[in-house]
Amino acid sequence: MDLRSAFAAEPGRAARCTAAGAGWTLDWSKQLMQPGTMPLLLELARERQVPERFAAMLAGARMNWTEGRSVLHAALRAPGTASIAVDGHDVVPDVQHTLERMARFANALRSGAWTGSTGKRIRHVVNIGIGGSDLGPAMAYLALQPWRTPELDCRFVSNVDGNDLSIALAGLDPAQTLFIVCSKTFTTQETMENAASARAWLVSALGEAAVIRHFVAVSTNEARVRAFGIDPDHMFGFWDWVGGRYSMDSAIGLSTMVAIGPERFRELLQGFHAMDEHARTAPLESNLPVLMGMIGVWNSSVLGLPALAVLPYDQLLSRFPAYLQQLLMESNGKRVDDHGEPVSWRTCPVVFGEAGTNGQHAFYQMLHQGTTIVPIDFIAFRTAAHPLGRHRVLLNANAIAQAQAFAFGRTADEVRAEGTSEALVPHRTFPGNRPSSFLWADALTPASFGALVALYEHSTFVQGIVWGINSFDQWGVELGKSLAVEAIKGLEGTSTCTTHDASTEALLRTLRTTAT
Numbered sequence: 001m002d003l004r005s006a007f008a009a010e011p012g013r014a015a016r017c018t019a020a021g022a023g024w025t026l027d028w029s030k031q032l033m034q035p036g037t038m039p040l041l042l043e044l045a046r047e048r049q050v051p052e053r054f055a056a057m058l059a060g061a062r063m064n065w066t067e068g069r070s071v072l073h074a075a076l077r078a079p080g081t082a083s084i085a086v087d088g089h090d091v092v093p094d095v096q097h098t099l100e101r102m103a104r105f106a107n108a109l110r111s112g113a114w115t116g117s118t119g120k121r122i123r124h125v126v127n128i129g130i131g132g133s134d135l136g137p138a139m140a141y142l143a144l145q146p147w148r149t150p151e152l153d154c155r156f157v158s159n160v161d162g163n164d165l166s167i168a169l170a171g172l173d174p175a176q177t178l179f180i181v182c183s184k185t186f187t188t189q190e191t192m193e194n195a196a197s198a199r200a201w202l203v204s205a206l207g208e209a210a211v212i213r214h215f216v217a218v219s220t221n222e223a224r225v226r227a228f229g230i231d232p233d234h235m236f237g238f239w240d241w242v243g244g245r246y247s248m249d250s251a252i253g254l255s256t257m258v259a260i261g262p263e264r265f266r267e268l269l270q271g272f273h274a275m276d277e278h279a280r281t282a283p284l285e286s287n288l289p290v291l292m293g294m295i296g297v298w299n300s301s302v303l304g305l306p307a308l309a310v311l312p313y314d315q316l317l318s319r320f321p322a323y324l325q326q327l328l329m330e331s332n333g334k335r336v337d338d339h340g341e342p343v344s345w346r347t348c349p350v351v352f353g354e355a356g357t358n359g360q361h362a363f364y365q366m367l368h369q370g371t372t373i374v375p376i377d378f379i380a381f382r383t384a385a386h387p388l389g390r391h392r393v394l395l396n397a398n399a400i401a402q403a404q405a406f407a408f409g410r411t412a413d414e415v416r417a418e419g420t421s422e423a424l425v426p427h428r429t430f431p432g433n434r435p436s437s438f439l440w441a442d443a444l445t446p447a448s449f450g451a452l453v454a455l456y457e458h459s460t461f462v463q464g465i466v467w468g469i470n471s472f473d474q475w476g477v478e479l480g481k482s483l484a485v486e487a488i489k490g491l492e493g494t495s496t497c498t499t500h501d502a503s504t505e506a507l508l509r510t511l512r513t514t515a516t
């Protein structure tokens with residue numbers, strides 16, 4: 001497959017391979033596909049019943065069958081007039097009720113009506129959570145920076161490394177700090193340790209009675225929230241049909257709502273919903289999540305390409321690749337199918353990325369001339385939220401030029417024609433044929449941002465269905481968690497385990513001395 005020849009042979013290739021929906025346009029003409037390839041991939045999607053399975057998910061089917069759960073993140077952004085039943089219970093009123101409670105709280109915090117225990121206004125919000133209870137809100141906080149209130153800032157603590165909490169708390173006045181403890185289960189080791197240390201920090205300054213004014217929770221576990229000392233009236237719930245990595249538009253997004261306000265948060269939800277509707281109704285040929293999902297299937301399972309680089313050309317999306325790492329890799333990093341049989345095709349690639357143009361001066365060398373071909377998703381916006389006129393031109397010019405360079409390269413003859421010495425010709429030759437998609441929207445707004453996240457959510461779904469795996473469980477994170485319980489005992493000198501391998505034993509012995 002040679003992209004130069006493909007474009008030369010078909011002048012309408014770019015137009016044929018461009019689709020749009022929910023404010024986003026996808027140009028996938030630089031993928032390594034012949035004109036007949038996508039129709040075959042769409043046939044595969046139909047054969048795998050992608051549209052039917054998508055409809056089943058939206059109707060509350062237990063798509064996450066290894067955990068016996070429905071998968072209804074789409075209900076989080078459904079309009080209040082919708083009706084979506086789980087076991088005969090309409091969940092839409094519950095969602096709307098929670099949104100209203102969140103809005104009341106967010107408004108009180110933003111206006112200063114909610115004060116800390118000393119009567120001082122809250123100026124700092126510290127979100128404590130990890131994985132799905134951190135990556136989405138932390139990423140969204142950066143992405144939606146132009147819409148944030150200047151009245152308060154949000155910080156995010158996730159790592160059990162005390163450096164994370166220490167850095168977040170540095171310089172904060174406890175009397176003006178509010179913690180949002182985000183944990184679906186309220187049992188996650190890292191979050192509970194961070195929350196306990198944050199609580200101790202607060203109590204040492206303001207006393208035990210202050211906890212109730214300085215801690216709120218987002219969780220499904222009321223008993224544990226209460227035991228921590230948080231008033232259940234200050235707990236914002238969600239449901240077991242919301243997976244952690246699909247929860248940034250649930251109450252887990254409380255910090256987002258506090259930062260940008262309830263109205264903008266509604267716009268964000270509308271953007272998500274617009275993409276849900278596009279995914280549900282658009283024909284497969286112009287359905288962005290289906291196209292992107294099948295492009296991923298092609299690159300990973302057919303071409304055998306092991307990675308995906310996500311390159312957002314907007315600094316506001318600097319944490320978007322990290323967010324997608326969880327969304328894609330935790331969802332589709334699976335090796336057995338619905339019947340428990342090993343799949344015989346490559347599933348989720350390694351996902352990484354960096355905001356353009358920074359990546360250009362770092363790892364793009366390998367993307368252009370390395371021995372591993374890495375498919376790329378470029379993401380760009382026509383306009384900028386800032387007034388620095390020419391910057392956007394430079395930024396987007398770089399994005400377009402990179403996509404061009406990856407696709408078409410530079411032949412040895414072209415390099416020679418530039419007068420390059422023969423010894424340098426191989427070094428200055430670019431092979432091209434490095435596949436990429438170019439995804440763009442008019443502007444980064446709460447709505448277009450919501451639609452972008454939903455686009456990746458649904459393309460991940462499409463791939464999971466085609467690969468025949470469960471995109472909604474994450475058993476792969478369990479083993480390390482449970483071994484850590486024994487390792488803690490090993491480091492604290494209370495372990496009675498005698499069956500560790502020699503390496504583990506040596507590490508526990510060595511690090512025990514430095515840990516104490």
Ligand code: G6Q
Binds near residue numbers: 133182185
């Ligand atoms: C996401 C995962 C995982 C989860 C975290 C935090 O899909 O389930 O990343 O979000 O382990 O869990 P809690 O919210 O229960 O603390």
